[in-house]
Amino acid sequence: xxxxxxxxxxxxxxxxxxxxxxxxxxxxxxxxxxxxxxxxxxxxxxxxxxxxxxxxxxxxxxxxxxxxxxxxxxxxxxxxxxxxxxxxxxxxxxxxxxxxxxxxxxxxxxxxxx
Amino acid sequence: xxxxxxxxxxxxxxxxxxxxxxxxxxxxxxxxxxxxxxxxxxxxxxxxxxxxxxxxxxxxxxxxxxxxxxxxxxxxxxxxxxxxxxxxxxxxxxxxxxxxxxxxxxxxxx
Numbered sequence: 001x002x003x004x005x006x007x008x009x010x011x012x013x014x015x016x017x018x019x020x021x022x023x024x025x026x027x028x029x030x031x032x033x034x035x036x037x038x039x040x041x042x043x044x045x046x047x048x049x050x051x052x053x054x055x056x057x058x059x060x061x062x063x064x065x066x067x068x069x070x071x072x073x074x075x076x077x078x079x080x081x082x083x084x085x086x087x088x089x090x091x092x093x094x095x096x097x098x099x100x101x102x103x104x105x106x107x108x109x110x111x112x113x114x
Numbered sequence: 115x116x117x118x119x120x121x122x123x124x125x126x127x128x129x130x131x132x133x134x135x136x137x138x139x140x141x142x143x144x145x146x147x148x149x150x151x152x153x154x155x156x157x158x159x160x161x162x163x164x165x166x167x168x169x170x171x172x173x174x175x176x177x178x179x180x181x182x183x184x185x186x187x188x189x190x191x192x193x194x195x196x197x198x199x200x201x202x203x204x205x206x207x208x209x210x211x212x213x214x215x216x217x218x219x220x221x222x223x224x
Contacts, residue, residue: 033212035214041216041217042116042201042214042215042216042217043156043201043214044214045211045212045213048211048212056211058211058212059211059213090155090156097205098203098205098212099143099144099204099205099212100143100144100161100163101161102146102158102161103146103148103156103158103203103212104158105155105156105157106155107154107155108155
């Protein structure tokens with residue numbers, strides 16, 4: 001049981017490049033989400049999904065796309081990277097709605113955009 | 115709407131107690147507490163769902179007031195391992211959109 005896994009752990013991009021951050025969970029959780037955490041700050045919700053085929057925007061969705069084709073995977077796509085997207089990205093999952101359930105976090109992806 | 119946390123930071127000696135507060139201007143469905151150590155992912159501590167609820171494990175406990183607008187996290191006889199940043203989290207938008215507070219940085223010194 002690996003829990004929540006994220007790849008890559010570190011990534012450096014140039015402005016304008018695109019990339020996909022991978023997230024997978026093996027706990028059969030319905031709810032998955034992506035957060036970004038900037039230095040010295042809290043976690044801000046980017047996008048979330050309440051089940052396969054269903055996604056919605058969080059607090060800071062601009063510049064990011066998501067899809068949820070399976071229960072296990074929830075990739076985050078950066079369309080055209082900008083320096084403002086330099087951050088640590090965490091994927092999380094919970095059995096059902098995050099409001100009522102413990103969220104399990106992946107180890108994070110540290111992204112730098114030059 | 116992001117919950118408000120206080121204090122922003124606290125420094126303790128081992129064995130001392132601390133209280134971290136989390137409040138909202140509206141009643142909440144629930145409040146969660148997480149701890150994040152430097153360079154690591156947040157780890158769940160506990161969730162409170164009912165007004166007036168109190169729960170805890172070991173020397174860390176929390177309460178949720180009757181109006182469900184304020185929660186407090188209590189750390190008693192703090193240990194070095196308690197150091198980290200503590201976040202409260204609440205729901206927004208009918209429980210789907212989860213919002214974290216700005217965090218309280220706790221440092222426990224020997």
